[in-house]
Amino acid sequence: MDYKIYEDIISQRMKAARFRHSKNVAKEAIRLAKKYGADPDKAELAGILHDATKETEADEQMKLIAKAGIQLSTLELESPKLWHAISGSAFVQVELGIEDQEVIDAIRYHTTGRAGMTLLDKVIFIADFISADRDYEGVDRMRKIAEKSLDDAVLEGMAFTIADLAERKLTIAPDTFAGYNEFAAMKARTKK
Template identity: 30%
Template sequence: MNFSEMDILLKKSLKPGRYIHSVNTMKVAVELAEHYGEDVEKAKVAGLLHDCAKNFDDRETKRYCIENHIELSPLEEKQLFLMHGAVGAVVARQKYCVEDPDILNAIKYHTTGFAGMSTMDKIIFLADYIEPGRIHGDVQETRSLAFIDLNLALISAFNNVLKYVISQNGLIHPFTIEARNYILLMTQKTYEN
């Protein structure tokens, strides 16, 4: 399936606001890929398709998980919306004929992150977080860092996500904590007592 066909199919599959968000994410992903020397075509596809399963209700998300042997932790069982990335990777493969593991992985982890993220994974996570339609919290700080230092921008995004989830008394996915800690350790930016 070529990119134009993917775009037409996605537009039919998503609510208009979600489609606009996906296009905005794609545009930012392309800019970040160009800036950091990553594959622009991969970033374009991953950015466009990252939320291809976002409009699924909990029942459909759970069905995809069961049918595709995606094991759910107790936290994920309680917050099935977190699984739209993992389910989205399946949908991208099955419905949009995407076979590239870099694209599928970036889609899979764009919500939670994980320790050891590739540059492409980081780009899609950040593009989703900072696209122009996002007006949440401290997004401007993260936007300003995105084209200066990818890791610092990710730390900013993770910090903001964690603060928000805590303020909502929500459950924090362990992948997000692991991703943040991994980047801090990797860049030796940990706080010392």
């Protein structure tokens, strides 16, 4: 399927604002991919698809997850904020027939990150943080870091996520901790 068809499918699954966000993430993902040596086509595809199920009913998301053969942990089951990334990765496999594991994983880990992130994982994780429509406090700082080092930006993003969730007394995915520890340890080593 070509990109335009995927874009049309996505546009019909969400409100205009989220579709705009998806297009912005795809655009930013291409830019970051070119800058850091990832595949721009995969980046664009994962970018436009990353929030595919963000406006999908919970029971529908659960069906997609089951169809893709994904087993949720207890924590994941109890954390609705984590569902759309997982069900999104299920949707692109089950409904769109996408088999590219790099694209599937980049969607699945776009909110949590994980240990051993691929270059494409990092590109989508950061594109979602700094896409043109983002205007949270600290986005300028994040954009500056992303220009200098993709790894530093991912570490910053994970630290931001963990602090924000802890502040609100919400659960934090083990994948986020695992990713954070990996990048923080790497950073500590390079400082020595």
